[in-house]
Amino acid sequence: MDAWHFTEMPYPYIPPHDQIDSMRVTLPNKLFDPKLGHELYNRYLDEYVIADELGLNIMVNEHHSSVVCVNAAAPLSLAILARQTKNARLLILGNPVANRDDPIRIAEEMAMIDCISGGRVECGMVRGVTYEVFASNANPTQTNERLWEGIDMVTRAWTEHEGAFSYEGKFWHKRAINIWPRPYQQPRPRIWITGTNDKENIKKVAREGHVFATFLSPYENVRKIFDLYRENYVSNGLPGGMAFMPLVYTADTDEEALKGADEIAWYLRTKSPAQFRNPPGYVGLEFNVNALKGTFTGRTDAIRAQGLEYLREQGVIIAGTPDSVIKQIKRLYDLVGGFDHFLMMQQAGFLDHKRTVASMTKFAKEVYPAIRELPSSHCARMQSAVQAAAQ
Amino acid sequence: MRKRPRKSLMSQTLKIEDAEIEVLRLGAGPPIVLLESEEQLERDLPFVAELAKSHDIIIPSPIGFGRSNRPDWVTNMDDISYLYLDMLRLLNISKATLVGFSLGGWIAAEMATKNDTHFKNLILVDPYGVKHGGPTDSDIADIWVLPQAEVTRRKWCDPANGKRDFASMPEEQLYIIARNTETFAKYCWNPYMHNPKLKKRLHGITIPAHLIWGAQDGIVDVAYGEKYRAAIPGATMTIIPEAAHLPHIERPDAFLRDLRNHI
Numbered sequence: 001m002d003a004w005h006f007t008e009m010p011y012p013y014i015p016p017h018d019q020i021d022s023m024r025v026t027l028p029n030k031l032f033d034p035k036l037g038h039e040l041y042n043r044y045l046d047e048y049v050i051a052d053e054l055g056l057n058i059m060v061n062e063h064h065s066s067v068v069c070v071n072a073a074a075p076l077s078l079a080i081l082a083r084q085t086k087n088a089r090l091l092i093l094g095n096p097v098a099n100r101d102d103p104i105r106i107a108e109e110m111a112m113i114d115c116i117s118g119g120r121v122e123c124g125m126v127r128g129v130t131y132e133v134f135a136s137n138a139n140p141t142q143t144n145e146r147l148w149e150g151i152d153m154v155t156r157a158w159t160e161h162e163g164a165f166s167y168e169g170k171f172w173h174k175r176a177i178n179i180w181p182r183p184y185q186q187p188r189p190r191i192w193i194t195g196t197n198d199k200e201n202i203k204k205v206a207r208e209g210h211v212f213a214t215f216l217s218p219y220e221n222v223r224k225i226f227d228l229y230r231e232n233y234v235s236n237g238l239p240g241g242m243a244f245m246p247l248v249y250t251a252d253t254d255e256e257a258l259k260g261a262d263e264i265a266w267y268l269r270t271k272s273p274a275q276f277r278n279p280p281g282y283v284g285l286e287f288n289v290n291a292l293k294g295t296f297t298g299r300t301d302a303i304r305a306q307g308l309e310y311l312r313e314q315g316v317i318i319a320g321t322p323d324s325v326i327k328q329i330k331r332l333y334d335l336v337g338g339f340d341h342f343l344m345m346q347q348a349g350f351l352d353h354k355r356t357v358a359s360m361t362k363f364a365k366e367v368y369p370a371i372r373e374l375p376s377s378h379c380a381r382m383q384s385a386v387q388a389a390a391q
Numbered sequence: 392m393r394k395r396p397r398k399s400l401m402s403q404t405l406k407i408e409d410a411e412i413e414v415l416r417l418g419a420g421p422p423i424v425l426l427e428s429e430e431q432l433e434r435d436l437p438f439v440a441e442l443a444k445s446h447d448i449i450i451p452s453p454i455g456f457g458r459s460n461r462p463d464w465v466t467n468m469d470d471i472s473y474l475y476l477d478m479l480r481l482l483n484i485s486k487a488t489l490v491g492f493s494l495g496g497w498i499a500a501e502m503a504t505k506n507d508t509h510f511k512n513l514i515l516v517d518p519y520g521v522k523h524g525g526p527t528d529s530d531i532a533d534i535w536v537l538p539q540a541e542v543t544r545r546k547w548c549d550p551a552n553g554k555r556d557f558a559s560m561p562e563e564q565l566y567i568i569a570r571n572t573e574t575f576a577k578y579c580w581n582p583y584m585h586n587p588k589l590k591k592r593l594h595g596i597t598i599p600a601h602l603i604w605g606a607q608d609g610i611v612d613v614a615y616g617e618k619y620r621a622a623i624p625g626a627t628m629t630i631i632p633e634a635a636h637l638p639h640i641e642r643p644d645a646f647l648r649d650l651r652n653h654i
Contacts, residue, residue, distance in 0.1 A: 021538075025536075026536075134535075134536065137580070137581050138581075139576070139577060139580045139581055140576060140580065141573055141574075141576050141577040141580070142577070273538055274538075274539065275535060275536065275537070275538060275539060279535060279576070280535065280572050280573055280575065280576035280580075281572075281573040281576045281577060285566060285569045285570055285573065288569040288572065288573070289562065289565045289566055289569050291569075292557040292560075292565050292568060292569065293557065293558065293565065294557075294558065
């Protein structure tokens with residue numbers, strides 16, 4: 001199993017919830033202090049460099065108009081880390097292709113970073129959460145279709161090498177697609193795609209053989225969607241697999257670990273008004289029919305409102321002493337039927353540099369060696385068989 | 392013309408290429424093509440039954456609304472208005488009064504700019520569809536960014552008029568409502584609630600046009616309506632007091648009186 005350090009790069013210095021309407025979309029950016037921002041960006045990048053030195057892999061993501069994540073252009077931070085790190089795999093999870101104006105630009109950015117890093121890019125492609133359609137103005141009824149057309153364009157741009165070609169799709173028309181550079185990894189970097197509720201999309205990710213990732217879901221739900229992925233998986237020639245992200249804090253005592261986890265759980269206690277959580281057409285009709293009936297309570301809001309102990313029992317928080325964290329990961333691994341990538345939100349909210357690095361270090365030195373050898377999923381093994389047969 | 396008037400709404404499905412358009416008919420007499428608002432609140436209102444005593448009322452559902460199907464290629468009001476013009480030709484309707492409410496008003500304006508030979512006259516009630524101002528002017532209040540309570544306040548003079556009892560509706564009706572909301576966003580998210588070309592096409596409307604506007608409409612205000620009116624040659628406008636975006640629901644008597652004066 002591979003472990004990945006992750007922070008959304010939050011800007012937490014905002015007024016209390018009762019004094020603001022939203023932490024996303026509409027919060028005035030006069031509340032952003034650029035000097036503080038300068039310190040925060042450099043601090044978070046330092047922590048990624050430390051993750052590399054500790055032998056961990058790296059995951060970045062992006063959001064827009066949000067204090068929860070000010071990594072507003074993730075390819076930029078990934079490019080910096082391509083130069084400043086040596087060994088870590090560099091996962092961007094992901095490029096919001098459904099919300100961006102030009103998928104070919106994404107193909108170029110990723111190919112460049114792949115070349116600079118010597119083939120360390122793991123390329124996420126995401127539909128984007130509900131809030132994102134306000135900043136991007138992508139039509140919320142079409143983000144799924146845009147995601148898949150964008151992936152098709154990027155994949156072709158990476159893998160067609162015989163000169164310029166045209167693409168006339170539903171959403172994008174491009175002529176003379178012929179990216180220089182092409183990716184360092186041949187035939188192309190792996191694609192990762194996220195999901196939680198949309199079963200059809202999870203099946204499609206599996207049938208296309210991409211890596212599937214899900215975040216902060218209770219283990220019973222993770223089991224269901226990982227099973228769905230396993231059942232539908234078809235190899236595309238590159239290793240598939242499954243990834244899960246909980247909040248993670250490792251410390252010398254359970255008390256200290258829960259205190260750290262509680263600070264990271266700032267991420268679960270964000271505030272956004274209803275109109276930004278459910279733009280029209282983002283979720284399926286049945287969800288909105290239930291909303292009209294008053295039986296729709298929001299995706300994971302109910303789970304997230306629970307206490308730390310409950311969240312730890314559900315696998316949404318993994319926190320404790322190194323021995324306890326090893327046990328929690330192995331329990332989760334068994335409960336969800338195995339997975340390949342342990343994505344760790346090890347920093348959020350006001351959790352400071354010193355305590356973030358303390359937890360990362362303890363994890364890397366005392367936990368990671370014990371979980372590294374957990375067998376890779378059925379999908380990765382299936383891939384090995386494909387490769388063996390080909391040789 | 393039918394000899395016997397239709398006493399209740401009759402439904403038929405009209406197929407044009409792969410589009411299947413639900414068309415409701417009521418009454419008999421000179422035709423009125425009635426294009427509903429995005430919530431399709433009009434079909435059961437008393438004024439429709441009242442008009443049907445002396446008119447043939449034709450109420451189609453746009454693609455993706457009501458029981459019309461939703462072929463993928465239909466993405467904007469251009470597509471809808473061309474389909475509706477095809478529909479009128481197939482139904483052999485001429486000399487009709489074309490009345491549109493809110494989103495339906497936008498569709499009616501689009502149809503009249505493309506081909507107004509089917510129509511005797513045009514009546515628009517608080518329509519969307521045109522952008523008058525500059526890039527940072529919010530001509531049309533953003534119903535997808537404003538809090539729901541604020542949208543309600545802007546849409547209704549008395550918010551009680553907008554209350555709908557979803558809990559007692561059958562499942563099928565709720566699916567239609569949810570799909571209407573979704574389709575509305577598919578067509579109107581970007582560009583927001585307007586066709587950038589329409590403003591430069593309105594001059595071509597040659598039939599008599601009349602606008603009816605709710606004095607307190609906070610989604611598209613009276614000043615917006617005045618500019619809309621000025622863009623259509625010879626158009627007139629009546630402002631209905633104590634009404635917001637849907638004056639025909641909030642002030643039905645005043646609305647029907649004015650409508651009758653202009654049919």
